Amino acid sequence: MSDTALTAGRADVVPRRRRMTRRPTVGTVVCVVVLALGAIGMLAPFAYMVVTALKSAQHAYDLPPDWYPKEFQWQNFSDAIHGPLPLLRNLWNSAFIAGLTTIGMLITAPMAGYAFAHLRFPGRNGVFVLLLAALMVPIQVTVIPLFLIMRNLHLINTPWSLILPQVTGAFGVFLMRQFFLSVPRELFEAAKIDGANEWTIYRAVALPLVRNGLSALGILTFLTSWNAYFAPSIFLNSQDSATLPLALVLMRGPFSTGQINIIMAATTFAVVPAFIVYLIAQRWIIAGLTSSAVKG
């Protein structure tokens, strides 16, 4: 995370420059060319999506394909939104579920992460290992009892069936513990001597020190929920309760208008929020993902 970047930055300055003078630039050019070709392969499907989303029905299947939009059928987007599925409603469902899940996770995970990093209590390591073991239990294994629980609580077809199981989670606790461990303990000790209680120390001293960690956790939690398909496909069985990924699969399936340009318009509509989040929050996403791997 941030200190990884720092050490990498420092290491860059001297030895790398030396290396550059020895390394033939031909090698660098080859690297860049190979990476660029691969990058075209990564971008092409998205280009196809956007270009097709803007095509009229009669040109949607034209071959050879266009790689930049020649027509701008903005109508496709409103056709998708006002089609047989309530896409705006589905968008709201996705946002509501992902939003509340994220808020819940941002409350529960840092508290536990802080306790595991800096508070001493009997059984701490045992509880931590137990929570970590949850990483080995994907929702696919426990989905049957979860479904029965949600059914008994009459939460099927409500956002709560997805929010409740996700407001706590081992990954978040583990991630936040890593961030809290990188904060020197002395910072809290000083506050303790001043007589502050644990909650005050946590809120006023500890949390502000791990802002980057909170950003990373928040964004990763949001995206995980936003992208989820498996659990929503089990717990949400109506058009009105469906999330956006469910709605798009429905749209292509029995409710398909049969028009690829409309489906791609709906897909563009769904991908753009992820793209915007990525542009804004790339730094924290990368910090959150790499810190759990490299420091694990």
Add this chain to the structure above:
Amino acid sequence: MVADSRLSVPAAAVAAGTGDRRRLREARAGYLFVAPSLVGFLVFVLGPLIAVAYFSLTRYDVLTPPEFVGLDNYRRLLSDARLHTVYLNTIVYVVAAVVLINGFALLLAVLLHQRMPRFLTVIFRSVYFFPSLVSLVYISLIWQALFQRDTGLVNYYLGEVGVGAQSWLNSTSLSRWTVVVVDVWRNVGLAMLIFVAALQDVPAELEEAAQIDGAGPFTTFRKIIMPMISQAIFFNVTITVIGAFQIYESIIVLTSGGPGDSTRSVVMYLAERAFSSFQIGYASAIAMTLFAVILTATLIQFRLRRSWVHYE
């Protein structure tokens, strides 16, 4: 860690006898802070895990109460030809994902680690990583269009170079590789990102020293860099194994499991048994096998990691 943090408790506080009270207060705070996560774990992970283990020993159709049948469901696992097919498919997905995702990701990370203008590094990293953040459903919808036999771009460009049209989405032999392609395309960026972070932590002096000693780039990579990034390799292999065992929505979108069962995954079969046929008991036994496999894979990797991974 516990020991040295005790040492740092100010001596004055301990001497005054406030130490015990404070330690008690700290422990109470610790339990309260952990409580929400622990409750969530008990209710939504451990409880359901115990329940699924119990259901796997019963016949249960949701309408009538579960009836204990011992190991019947597990015996049925052994003779269920469809289950064997979906497990075989899933193993293909797992092996292909582990080899291809990590292979390509390592290659990309090494290329990206070479000296080049900073803006290029940032652009390439962003481009390769972006698909990992997009729902696999949307990615699969796009690729489904690209892989269409008559209207898809893949066959069009293959035709341009003289390759005949392929049935990417409904061929018993080919379609499972189509699923692999989409999976690799989507997930390679995440693994690459983790390798890049690990490579940045390899001290440049070490590479320098090896090169001065006359080691070629491949020897340097194998003997110096590979051991240094072994932890990242293990992490990536673990998450690709666990991820590939859960493969689901890409297949739903691309092939719906067909033709026949040729692309169907374990999780698809499990969901079908549980929520279409309401064979809760049998589906629970399938879920237990999935759990056993993931548990084993994780434990093996922990064990190997202890003996292989180089820690600084």
